[in-house]
Amino acid sequence: MSEQFLPIVIIGAGFSGVLMAVELRKRNIPFVVIEKSEGIGGTWFENTYPGAGCDVLSTLYSYSFAQKPDWSRRFAPHSEIRAYLEECAERYDIRRHIRLGTEVVGARYVAEARRWDVALSNETEIKARAVVFAVGQLNRPSIPSFRGRERFSGVEFHSARWRHDHDLTGKRVAVVGSGASAIQFLPHVAREAKQVILFQRSPNWIIPKNDRLYHEREKRLRKHVPLLMRLQRAWEYLQLELSFPAFLKDSKKGRKWEEACKAAIASAIKDPVLQDAVTPDYPAGCKRVLLSDDWFPTLARDNVQVVTSSIAEFGPSGLLTDDGVSHPVDVVIYATGFETRQVLAPIPIEGARSLSLQDAWQPHPHAYLGVTVPDFPNAFIMYGPNTNLGHGSIVFMLECQARYIGQAIAKVQDAASRAVAPKRHVTQRFNADTQARLSRTVWGANCSSWYKGADGVIVNNWSSTMLRYWWKLRRFKARDYDQW
Numbered sequence: 001m002s003e004q005f006l007p008i009v010i011i012g013a014g015f016s017g018v019l020m021a022v023e024l025r026k027r028n029i030p031f032v033v034i035e036k037s038e039g040i041g042g043t044w045f046e047n048t049y050p051g052a053g054c055d056v057l058s059t060l061y062s063y064s065f066a067q068k069p070d071w072s073r074r075f076a077p078h079s080e081i082r083a084y085l086e087e088c089a090e091r092y093d094i095r096r097h098i099r100l101g102t103e104v105v106g107a108r109y110v111a112e113a114r115r116w117d118v119a120l121s122n123e124t125e126i127k128a129r130a131v132v133f134a135v136g137q138l139n140r141p142s143i144p145s146f147r148g149r150e151r152f153s154g155v156e157f158h159s160a161r162w163r164h165d166h167d168l169t170g171k172r173v174a175v176v177g178s179g180a181s182a183i184q185f186l187p188h189v190a191r192e193a194k195q196v197i198l199f200q201r202s203p204n205w206i207i208p209k210n211d212r213l214y215h216e217r218e219k220r221l222r223k224h225v226p227l228l229m230r231l232q233r234a235w236e237y238l239q240l241e242l243s244f245p246a247f248l249k250d251s252k253k254g255r256k257w258e259e260a261c262k263a264a265i266a267s268a269i270k271d272p273v274l275q276d277a278v279t280p281d282y283p284a285g286c287k288r289v290l291l292s293d294d295w296f297p298t299l300a301r302d303n304v305q306v307v308t309s310s311i312a313e314f315g316p317s318g319l320l321t322d323d324g325v326s327h328p329v330d331v332v333i334y335a336t337g338f339e340t341r342q343v344l345a346p347i348p349i350e351g352a353r354s355l356s357l358q359d360a361w362q363p364h365p366h367a368y369l370g371v372t373v374p375d376f377p378n379a380f381i382m383y384g385p386n387t388n389l390g391h392g393s394i395v396f397m398l399e400c401q402a403r404y405i406g407q408a409i410a411k412v413q414d415a416a417s418r419a420v421a422p423k424r425h426v427t428q429r430f431n432a433d434t435q436a437r438l439s440r441t442v443w444g445a446n447c448s449s450w451y452k453g454a455d456g457v458i459v460n461n462w463s464s465t466m467l468r469y470w471w472k473l474r475r476f477k478a479r480d481y482d483q484w
Ligand code: NAP
Pocket: 053, 054, 055, 056, 138, 144, 176, 177, 178, 179, 180, 181, 182, 184, 199, 200, 201, 202, 288, 335, 336, 337, 338, 448, 449, 450
């Protein structure tokens, strides 16, 4: 193929990858999508644990251009979200461009030819005009290295690799971790298992989700009066957007969340020791504020025990905590989150002058607008550093990015400027501003969370409102970029 007409390689076929593909399709730019899993959906393909679903309203956790009037409930379950993404891939004719079951094992910029060589797991290589990393931030399960883990003779798995072949009925189950995933599956497990022991390191601020099924009437109305659907979406967007100030230090709204959580605890749990154990001691918002209608009632069940002592080690038939108590179990489920500190790892990425992205991102990941990196011409990131949200829908952010990247790629297709990378001083200014704004937020408070790097710097979250992000990305500005 002539070097001028090389395709764009999109890595990942989740929410970001499918969206980017739609954008390039619209612009008539050739592309190929490489996906390591055997199906479309990214995190929604991988996370199949019971109760998996989104804690962002489905009207917002969906593409603005592909609104779905008939979501079954306010917060859709994972199977429905996955089906939605598959439907979008069909509808926008993306599917035939996706190579499933293929992993990108390396990407190298070839400066002389202004192209990317993308190495695949099947030992082939694709030469690309540009590369879009749409790999998400939450796809590499993290399991802590507990002492003696290899001695455990029961079944163990991570929540993102659920073992559906293991019936939990009548089993004694340990759940390690009490974050966003645990609060969704544990209530289901507790209904089947003989006993569930939750090993909780720190409790979360959890407020009522108020989930419910949509009435058929509502679905029909949204289908036949699309304007209503758009109004509903706009109203829900506004409400989320207005909640951003809650993430500023000492906010009133943050205290309201704390009160709502404490009220939910008091109404579901009568035991004061347990009430105390599940009440956080850090400000609401520092970790992701979680939504659930059944978490606290589940913890109050007779067959559920909350253990707050640290896990000291594993033995053949269970876990031992550092207070000397042993906890015999048949199954251990890790709800211990994902490797998030090395964004884009483990793909080795080499930019201009043989600079590796890992080196460029010392001491921590950063990117201009969360999308582009100096010395990495024609490389674009979706859901990159500092683009995660505490208060809104990531799909909104992804749409801003896809549009922006689409504009940039359209420019590099033009013979005059074949490769672009952001100017160093522009990137530095952007990051300094982002970190200055982040220093006013509650995310830096005294809690552990995947929003922060090892040095405490907030590397995952966006610093402001969704609207501000949209404003910054509304137009690709060539003057912010070096031409290569
Ligand atoms: P997570 O929120 O990071 O929670 C991990 C849990 O594991 C925490 O309770 C953590 O305790 C605990 N943990 C980690 N290392 C441990 C150790 N060595 N010993 C004991 N406990 C340990 O992970 P997640 O629940 O998988 O969720 C990750 C992210 O995925 C969420 O923040 C969210 O963005 C996304 N998610 C979203 C949805 C949704 O509905 N949209 C659903 C699921 C997940 P500490 O709190 O003390 O660190």
